Amino acid sequence: xxxxxxxxxxxxxxxxxxxxxxxxxxxxxxxxxxxxxxxxxxxxxxxxxxxxxxxxxxxxxxxxxxxxxxxxxxxxxxxxxxxxxxxxxxxxxxxxxxxxxxxxxxxxxxxxxxxxxxxxxxxxxxxxxxxxxxxxxxxxxxxxxxxxxxxxxxxxxxxxxxxxxxxxxxxxxxxxxxxxxxxxxxxxxxxxxxxxxxxxxxxxxxxxxxxxxxxxxxxx
Numbered sequence: 001x002x003x004x005x006x007x008x009x010x011x012x013x014x015x016x017x018x019x020x021x022x023x024x025x026x027x028x029x030x031x032x033x034x035x036x037x038x039x040x041x042x043x044x045x046x047x048x049x050x051x052x053x054x055x056x057x058x059x060x061x062x063x064x065x066x067x068x069x070x071x072x073x074x075x076x077x078x079x080x081x082x083x084x085x086x087x088x089x090x091x092x093x094x095x096x097x098x099x100x101x102x103x104x105x106x107x108x109x110x111x112x113x114x115x116x117x118x119x120x121x122x123x124x125x126x127x128x129x130x131x132x133x134x135x136x137x138x139x140x141x142x143x144x145x146x147x148x149x150x151x152x153x154x155x156x157x158x159x160x161x162x163x164x165x166x167x168x169x170x171x172x173x174x175x176x177x178x179x180x181x182x183x184x185x186x187x188x189x190x191x192x193x194x195x196x197x198x199x200x201x202x203x204x205x206x207x208x209x210x211x212x213x214x215x216x217x218x219x220x
Contacts (some may be wrong), residue, residue: 003065
């Protein structure tokens with residue numbers, strides 16, 4: 001896996017020349033999970049979108065080698081008129097996954113079967129989220145993106161989520177953003193902080209990043 005940002009900038013407002021990211025140079029290391037902190041939430045969101053390839057930088061380049069899926073639990077790709085299984089097959093094909101293997105694991109993990117044959121438009125929000133989370137966690141990815149604490153209202157399934165996330169921290173890289181410091185410390189071992197000008201600073205632990213962000217917010 002290789003993910004390297006070379007002088008990457010992402011303009012927020014071209015007229016005012018405000019930046020979400022400003023000449024960022026950084027790299028993400030295999031099996032080293034990172035907490036992303038920023039003065040403005042939009043900067044963290046921009047960084048996540050650039051990591052997954054959903055958006056491209058305004059300037060600079062990103063060297064990307066590996067599989068980088070979208071946010072864990074993202075269901076925006078679900079087509080209402082397609083069944084759950086058809087949606088999963090689509091996203092698996094997009095990311096080069098072993099489709100039948102992923103579908104089998106989702107059925108076991110989420111304890112669902114016939115629901116995957118139903119159209120997505122018939123899903124309750126709880127079921128839709130359950131399928132989306134399962135799909136994200138069970139697809140292979142070099143970097144998993146977590147935005148906030150991942151929670152599901154069904155306690156048994158929620159416990160499965162937490163166990164799987166902890167397992168992934170030992171196998172892959174997790175990039176996590178959250179307002180709760182405990183979540184950042186739980187899943188990440190180092191941190192990056194994006195200031196009000198979009199410039200990024202790296203720290204070898206999460207607590208140092210949290211303290212740096214406090215100072216930036218106080219001064220801005």
